[in-house]
Amino acid sequence: MSAQKSILYPLVAVLVLILIPVIGVKLGLSYFFAVVVPYAAFITFFGGILCKVINWARSPVPFRITTTCGQEKSFDWVKHNKFDNPFTNRQVLVRMALEVLCFRSLFRNLKMEMREGPKLAYGSAKWLWLGALAFHWSFLVILLRHMRFFAQPVPGFVDVLQNVDGFFELGIPQLFLTDAVIVAALTYLFLRRVVVPQIRYISLPSDYFPLYVLFGLVLSGIGMRYFFRVDIVKVKELAMSLVTLKPAVPDGIGTLFYVHLFMLSVLFAYFPFSKLAHMAGVFLSPTRNLANNSRAKRHINPWNYPVKVHTYEEYEEEFREKMKEVGLPVEKE
Amino acid sequence: MADIPKPEELAKIDHTPPETPWMETPTVFRDGMWCYGAKPQNIEAVGMPNPREWSPKDEDWKLPDNWKEIVLDGMKDRLGKFRSFKLFMDICVRCGACADKCHYFIGSGDPKNMPVLRAELLRSLYRKNFTLGGKLFGKLAGGRDLTMDVFKELWYYMFQCSECRRCSVFCPYGIDTAEITMMGRELINLLGCNIDWIQAPVANCYRTGNHLGIQPHAYVSMIEFFCDEIEDVTGVRVNPTFNRKGAEILFITPSGDVFADPGTYTAMGYLMLFHYLESMGLDITWSTYASEGGNFGFFTSHEMAKRLNAKMYAEAKRLGVKWILGGECGHMWRVVHQYMDTFNGPADFLEEPVSPITGTKFENAKSTKMVHICEFTADLIRHNKLNLDPSRNDNLVVTFHDSCNPSRGMGFFEEPRYVIKNVCNNFYEMPSNTIREETFCCGSGAGLNAGENLELRMRGGLPRANAVKHVHEKHGVNMLACICAIDRAALPTLMEYWVPDVEVTGVHELVGNALILEGEKKRTTDLRGEPLPGMEDIEDEDL
Amino acid sequence: MKIYDGRKIIPGILIAALIFSFPFWLNFGKAAVPPKPRLPKGVKNCVKGTMYMRTSHMQLLNDWRNLVVRKNVRIFVAPTGKEYAMSLQNGCLKCHESKADFCDQCHTYLDVKPFCWDCHLAPKENK
Amino acid sequence: MEKSRRDFLKIGGISALGLSALPALKVLAGKKQPMYKLSDKALKGKRWAMVVDMKKCWEKQQKGECKDCFVACHSFHNVPQIDNPKREIKWIWTEPYKNAFPNLEYEYTDEVLKGKPFIVLCNHCSKPPCVRVCPTQATFQRKDGIVMMDYHRCIGCRYCMAACPYGSRSFNWGDPRPYIKKENMAFPTRTKGVVEKCNFCAERLAVGLKPLCVEACKAGALVFGDLGDPESEVSKLLKSNYTIRRKNDLGTHPNIYYII
Amino acid sequence: MTLRDLLIKRKDDIVKEWFDLVLEAYPDESKDFFRKQQNRFANPMGHNIREGISGLYDVIVDHGCDSEKAAPFLDQIIRIRAIQEFPPSVALAFVLEFKELVRREVSAGHEELSEEVNKLEQNLDKLALQAFDVYMGCRERIFELRVNELRNLMFGALERANLVSFPAEGEKEVKENKI
Structure with missing residues (x-):
């Protein structure tokens, strides 16, 4: 599929997906879009990820194939790089935490040394790390901030997040940094796919689709907060009714909210069937989550089977005379 | 006069490769880039399948009729045996962090030498044959059919990877191309298509x-x-x-x-x-x-x-x-x-x-x-x-x-x-x-x-x-x-x-x-027999 | 069906499930009580329509603030012709006499903490 | 602050428009534009100014201490009374001659002036340095000359305090509310971390009243009016009296004039 | 203004264009990387070609394509091109493509220099021939290495297995022949 098609087809798909709730709500299907779709999406997300993880777990890790990125544990007098080459499970935990929370591996690209030219040039990879980190963290913070709709009373951490996030007290309602950051990060992630020839070449429709869905999700959310407001008291009533399993749809929530909710549902439902499964997969990656202690501790391959080998006896049988000639000891004379 | 092209015009042949997506760009075997196929006696010697005389340059690789089945069954078998393989097929987000880490890509500029694409060669088969999305949406979901050309392409690029794992260091999920290449080569070996430099x-x-x-x-x-x-x-x-x-x-x-x-x-x-x-x-x-x-x-x-x-x-x-x-x-x-x-x-x-x-x-x-x-x-x-x-x-x-x-x-x-x-x-x-x-x-x-x-x-x-x-x-x-x-x-x-x-x-x-051995003579050369500067002259005096 | 590394993966799944279902168990068995802001007695209309005021009163207040402080415009004329002082303390709160019974109802429900009250004085509640 | 927010809204708005044209149109279409106005009674002027006749003030003071103007201003505007001089907040207060007019003081200054208190407040300069330095335009100048503060926008950087040559500005190091004896419910307080100063009673001018200090001064020492109007009392006073301004040579063009 | 002055003045721009022309032969997906990655170790090809081009430029401008001075820079570029999959016509086109760059410069308001350009072009033709020698040298080297590898392997094995014998001095000669 050509790059243009890869970029366009998913865009069309997402635009159609946006129209669905818009028309649906007009047709009076708000219960379907406010209750059925979100529940279904949530169940798909949960069930799908569970199936995916179990599916991965059904394949064993036959060998201990840690990728080592630092000095292994050796003599006492050799400095062991504990977190890039863990020896114990505890060190693996730290390595995984660095990987999951700070994107350590992408960060490796940050190293800066001798560069050509008069000014310092930064490799694009550094931006990738920054963009990815900015996106994932703001997504998480935004998700957690939404807890204000899902809990009564609202837990304290939400307050803290809102205060930090709205630190600059810009505008009314106050601008959340993460809102701006996530738009910027998504734009960056999208643009680099479109603009950098290498990345455009390797990108599939399934790389653009989630980006568009995220754009739809984020922009509809920002739209609701800053421009075309909806009655969020009712939004919370709906949200609370969903999480207390007593679904009831209040009248008069703006259409934009349904778009937002639908995009979220699409994203959640799409998760387990796509590359987005990396969210769970990153924890299972055998090159990262295993200690590099395979010489000190035996690793078992559950499907290890006996193989045909060329035994010493067969070997000696073939070469006995020649061995004797040069004085090599033999088992049988 | 005007009809004769100037030298620089002659040289200006459009050598930029056509702008086709990688799945549709056929792989041309370039000399100097591939190794000879395994000789039948070397395959036979260890009891591996399909020993025969063949060359990768041949049109016909003399594969058994059910070769596709063999490859796909082999893939299924390995997906069940190696979590690494299954996981790495699923979770790549094609972020491109690995792209410029491969020495073959850096040295040649062949885009299919980007680790992510090398893996995509197999991943496209995985999607088409082992995932719902790929079965339903085909190319739209990044899947493609296993054809002889695809298999040859796989062969060509699996033997352009030295399993050095450099890309794996930079991958945010630790996807290891070596692991993928190893699987690719296992599949290739199910059809007796190893290179002789390994098989011998x-x-x-x-x-x-x-x-x-x-x-x-x-x-x-x-x-x-x-x-x-x-x-x-x-x-x-x-x-x-x-x-x-x-x-x-x-x-x-x-x-x-x-x-x-x-x-x-x-x-x-x-x-x-x-x-x-x-x-x-x-x-x-x-x-x-x-x-x-x-x-x-x-x-x-x-x-x-x-x-x-x-x-x-x-x-x-x-x-x-x-x-x-x-x-x-x-x-x-x-x-x-x-x-x-x-x-x-x-x-x-x-x-x-x-x-x-x-x-x-x-x-x-x-x-x-x-x-x-x-x-x-x-x-x-x-x-x-x-x-x-x-x-x-x-x-x-x-x-x-x-x-x-x-x-x-x-x-x-x-x-x-x-x-x-x-x-x-x-x-x-x-x-x-x-x-x-x-x-x-x-x-x-x-x-x-x-x-x-x-x-x-x-x-x-x-x-x-x-x-x-x-x-x-x-x-x-x-x-x-x-x-x-x-x-x-x-x-x-x-x-x-x-x-x-x-x-x-x-x-x-x-x-x-x-290393100074006990009872050794004055060394005048190193182990390669090359004279050690400053030591050869003294030799005679010492004697 | 054999699951490998179940001793690590299953607790992992459980922890993840617990985190993702957080809103469900947090509210388990609780009844959600929607807020009930007390409307002023005897006054039917606010400066703008109810829907607009529900969703965008903060925008209105912010716009007013700009107009009053920076443009020295201090009176709002509603489409009905009625004039209102564009002032939180000397306008809004004259009708909406109780911050606790009106503003805080929804604000607390939705965890909105506007900084109006850092400077503007809320009416003293009747004890 | 306003600007950046607007910019963000613009960019975001454009992209959001594409997404959700329907609700957008709903909001944009139909509504009758509401009207805003200023009270008919509002005082209008081209260049508000004040003439302080210190002689009248001193005369009054001799009969007994008078703080009417300060009290009227501070109690209405919820100005906290903090005794610590490093943290005190003041809109209108007194300074001795040598502080108020350091450039006019010399060794043999008239005994009449030496040590005499002068009423000082924000000079509402025609060329206010505080406005120039404010990074968020929280301090700005109205068309009628009043140097106003928009406390919502103040980020507490205190550049204005450094720029003001008259020390007319105070900074709230903490929450001022505990220091306000009786809160005036008709006027807001300030919050921790903002700068404040005299606003020439802009809120009173808007309803046709003169500044509180002017109204409160029984001696008639404070006269407020429009210098743009040659018939105004202030214009006449300036014509008929020798007046001085604080630190005239700095070129800020203060609008508080003193008769001594 | 002489052609030399012009070329010295415009060096940065022309070298950049020339570099881009050389990269034209690579797929879009990699061109960008070769052009943008500035770390000389992460991008040895881009680095060497850029350095070679720039050096060659100076030689052309200052030394009239002096073959001795041009040799290391030609080598720096062509050594890489020789192991990539270009036919010599493409691998070496960059020398002749330089002519067009110069002509474009001159036609933009310096027509009076066309006489000098003719001379430069003659030199460039010589340079192109020299480039051919370098290319062939590299290709021959490749084949030589290929042969040597095989021979060393076989020969070393035979030698140590005592399956070949030499005259007393022969051994040394063989070693030296190995290059």
Whole structure:
């Protein structure tokens, strides 16, 4: 599929997906879009990820194939790089935490040394790390901030997040940094796919689709907060009714909210069937989550089977005379 | 006049490749980029499928009729056996962080050499045949059918990956292209389409114990040849033993050290070290049966790797040694470190390795019971057990090339450096993004050091050579040290092309040069027979 | 069906499930009580329509603030012709006499903490 | 602050428009534009100014201490009374002659002036340096000359305090509310971290009243009016009296004039 | 203004264009990387070609394509091109493509220099021929290396297995022949 098609087809798909709730709500299907779709999406997300993880777990890790990125544990007098080459499970935990929370591996690209030219040039990879980190963290913070709709009373951490996030007290309602950051990060992630020839070449429709869905999700959310407001008291009533399993749809929530909710549902439902499964997969990656202690501790391959080998006896049988000639000891004379 | 094109117009042929997506860009086999196909007798020798006369350039690869089924069944089987494979098929987000980390991509610019695309070759098949989305949406979901062209493309690019794992270091999910290449090659081998440069050593190793098919008597006489050479240089006669039962330690090194320069000088280094330690209580033997540390089976399939590797423990058990000492080798150590115990363990007939000289317990090898000779030597030097004269290496300005497998599959960085720094006075590191875990491959790893694919090797080795050239120009480096037999075989050619003034050595060759043996004569040459500057004149006066 | 590394993966799944279902168990068995802001007695209309005031009163207040402080415009004329002082303390709060019964109802429900009250004085509640 | 927010809204708005045209149109269409106005009674002027006749003030003071103007201003505007001089907040207060007019003081200054207190407040300069330095335009100048503060926008950077040569500005180091004896419910307080100062009773001018201090001064020492109107009382006073301004040579063009 | 002055003045721009022309031969997906990655170790090809081009430029401008001075720079570029999959016509086109760059410069308001340009073009033709020699040298080197590898392997093995014998001095000669 050509790059243009890869970029366009998913865009069309997402635009159609946006129209669905818009028309649906007009047709009076708000219960379907406010209750059925979100529940279904949530169940798909949960069930799908569970199936995916179990599916991965059904394949064993036959060998201990840690990728080592630092000095292994050796003599006492050799400095062991504990977190890039863990020896114990505890060190693996730290390595995984660095990987999951700070994107350590992408960060490796940050190293800066001798560069050509008069000014310092930064490799694009550094931006990738920054963009990815900015996106994932703001997504998480935004998700957690939404807890204000899902809990009564609202837990304290939400307050803290809102205060930090709205630190600059810009505008009314106050601008959340993460809102701006996530738009910027998504734009960056999208643009680099479109603009950098290498990345455009390797990108599939399934790389653009989630980006568009995220754009739809984020922009509809920002739209609701800053421009075309909806009655969020009712939004919370709906949200609370969903999480207390007593679904009831209040009248008069703006259409934009349904778009937002639908995009979220699409994203959640799409998760387990796509590359987005990396969210769970990153924890299972055998090159990262295993200690590099395979010489000190035996690793078992559950499907290890006996193989045909060329035994010493067969070997000696073939070469006995020649061995004797040069004085090599033999088992049988 | 006007009709005659100007030269620059002639030259302006549009050589930009057509803007087609990769799935639709056919793969053209370029000479110098591929290796000859496996010969039938070498496939037969180890009982692998589909032995026949064939060439990758042929239109017809003479595959069985149900070849697609075989590949797809093989894929299914492996998805069930390797979580790594299944996971790596699922979670790549195509972020492109790996793209410019592959030495083949850096050196050639062929986009399909980007690790992500190399893996996509297999992933597209996975999606089409094993995922719902791919079955339903086909190309839209990034899936594609297995056709002969696709299979040939897979073949072409699976043998343009040296399994160096550099991309894996930078991948946010640790996706390891080596793992994917290994799976790809396993599938290829189900149809008997290995390259002969791998298949022949496999067949040889299976039968004679080493890749070159050298028979036991020849093996012994070669080592005796080294003993003569050592005597020439040092005046001391070393007496190694072979297949000796009851020895304390079994020594296994890649056969490259015994057969090809400059590895042979490294072998002399081992011999001298063992001789030196003999009086201090070292009791070591070589084996002709387990005469190969390397494992080209590892470039074929896990099963073949296990079959070849089995000889190490089998021989150790037969000879009744306490533990095994391994020579300098790259992929050998990947196998020993990460696979051997799992393949053929537990090695409960051996004892936890203890250095007979220093009493150091090698805690990090207590299960596999195999110790790297650089660990062993570093420990000796640390305990001041070696009498060294580093000035004998003063004619050398040394840099160290971290070999891929010990670097990224083991984390073996400090020990060889410690040894080098103690036996050489002039040591300079290459730039930091080309060493340690970020080291560049020699371009010839994973069984790709054939002759017919020299262009591929020169391209793949360009990043490494470029860094060597830098230290050569900046510090006058003239010796590239490494701890890998493939490196020692491939790097000299690479250097001859890119940086002709730099030679290649193993770490223990440097040790051999510096080691002062008891009763030795005044050395006037190094192990290579080249005169040591400043020492040749004095010779006569001393006499 | 054999699951490998179940001892690590299953607790992992459980922890993840626990985190993701956080809103469900946090509210388990609780009845959600929607807010009931007390509307002023005797006054039917606010300065703008109810829907607009529900969703965008903060925007209005902010716009007013700008107009009053920076443009020195201080009277709002509703479409009905009725004039209102554009002032929180001297306008809005004259009708909506209780911050607790009106403003805080929804604000607390939705965890909105406007900084109006950092400067503007809320009417003293009748005790 | 306003600007950046607007910019963000613009960019975001454009992209959001595409997404949700329907609700957007709903909001944009139909509504009658509401009207805003200023009270008919509001005082209008081109250049508000004040003439302080210190002689009248001193006369009054001799009869007994008078703080009417300060009290009227501070109690209405919820100015906290903090005794710590480093933290005190003041809109209108007194300074001795040598502080109020340092450039006019010399060794043999008239005994009449030496040590005499002068009423000082924000000078509502025609060329206010505080406005120039404010990074968020929280301090700005109205068309009628009043130097106003928009406390919502103040980020507490205190550049204005550094720029003001008259020390007319105070900074709230903490929450001022505990220091306000009786809160005036008709006027807001300030919050921690903002600068404040005299606003020439802009809120009173808007409803046709003169500044509180002027109204409170029984001696008639404070006269407020429009210098743009030649018939105004202030214009006449300036014509008929010799007046001085604080630190005239700095070129800020203060609009508080003193008769001594 | 002489042609030399013009070329010195415009060096940065022309070299950049020339570099881009050389990269034209690579797929879009990699061109960008070769152009943008500034770290000389992460991008040895881009680095060497850029350096070679720039050096060659100076030689052309200052030394009239002096073959001795041009040799190392030609080598720096062509050594890489020789192991990539270009036919010589593409691999070496960059020398001749330089002519067009110069003509474009001159036609933009410096027509009076066309006489000098003719001379430069003659020199460039010589340079192109020299480039051909370098290219052939590299290709021959590749084949030589290929042969040497095989021979060393076989020969070394035979030698140590005592399957070949030499006259007393022969051994040394063989070693030296190895290059």
